[in-house]
Amino acid sequence: MARLRQLIQHPWVLGLTGVLVVVLIWTVATSLKLVDPLFLPSPASVLAAGRSQAAQGLLWADLVASVGRVLGGFGLSAVVALPLGIAMGTSTVINRLLEPLMGLIRYMPAPAFIPLLIIYFGLGELPKILLIFIGTLFFNTLMIMDAVKFVPRELVETALTLGGRTSQVLLRVITPCIAPQVIDAYRINMAAAWNLVIVAELVAATERLGRRISLAQRFLRTDEIFLGLIVIGLIGLVIDLGFRLVMRRACAWAN
């Protein structure tokens, strides 16, 4: 009994159980033919689809392309959002100048920019990277700005009374102080970046994960749709865990 409780308390156990239960229900439902296989392919056939795509080298190429777009667009957004968010959090002038604008743009759904981006930049890589950039920049910036506003005033003022200059306060007080929230903001908004890359690929790509799914739809290959979804979910999960790991390593003081 005690060992069971200990097992359950391990952070991964219950989560894994949840996943396994769903897979089990899925397996049972498909093997009993409760649902038309056209709608709900069996785990085995999804696995087979994965194997065949992997064998043709499609899966890997799709992955690299989609991940590359996310990293490009989101990386750009992260790099721009950090100084911008810090500037908005520390300077009232910049804040008053930009906050209403950002609040407005933030509510424009990023996918609605796709037609414009296609008109401006065609169907290449650039419009997809820009879509991810636009779709995450404002959230990243505003979350970083909030983190800056919550830096305790005493921490900044202590640095000033110790002889610190403004640049030192920015680099040695504000930046380390907001690091945990910044990493967390990136982790959360990364999910949006993933959504956007798939949306962009569904609409406008000539290849890659999203495209694979829309192709599959055209040929009623639900197994490939499932495969696409699962792969996307897994990559997202890996990225999320990566961020958590960085957080645990770099910001041990904040836990």
Add this chain to the structure above:
Amino acid sequence: MQLRVDQVDKSFGTGRTRKLVLDGISFSVNTGEFVALVGSSGSGKSTIMRLVAGLDRPSAGAISIDGSPVCGPGSDRGMVFQKYSLYPWLTAAQNVAFGMELQGLNRREIRERTSYFLEVVGLADAARRLPRELSGGMQQRVAIARALAAQPRVLLLDEPFGALDLQIRESMQEFMHDLWQHTGLTALLITHDLEEALLLAGQVHILAPNPGRIVRTVAVDLDRSDLRHLRVSREFLDLREELARSLRGLDPGLS
């Protein structure tokens, strides 16, 4: 060194919401002196401290050190806040070293002075610990060491023990008194605790609220060879009672 506060007024807000918080505050602190300002909460004590530290500007009057006006924060006036002022991502030693690093001292000097000041506050063993691993009293001692290590000409203490338990507060008062005797520092202490002011300071200014103004100044000449004994001595208790009565008389709401 002489810190002079001369006919300082401070008001917050504009127009009809304008509120006078300090009215004609004057006092001075000379090298080696320990001066205290005592007042009830809301009487403008922290406001005075922020003006002296240069974190705020007076509405009228002048503050100067050795004749040169204070026009911003600087390392000649070290500040210890009531709480939350250690950098939580830095160890105790790194916190102590922080001001010296901002000032660009060379590494060897920083290392030596850091261990010296940790020793002075009795925390050599805690050098590698993070603030959250230290008790409230230890944290305040690190904050004091950090302020001292930056070599201020006057140490500004804004209710430094106000957040501590009674027992720890008493031992910190004893610690502060020893520190003053051994290092010959110059200090301006702000507190709502009359006992604390009388134990530590050679000169005590009593502040009346609404607007904050100095209504009485007492030179305290007591035998401080044993603070624990002093706390309960007739002479001390009489003085304390007399001043407490005049403090109560200032705030009709309380009596």
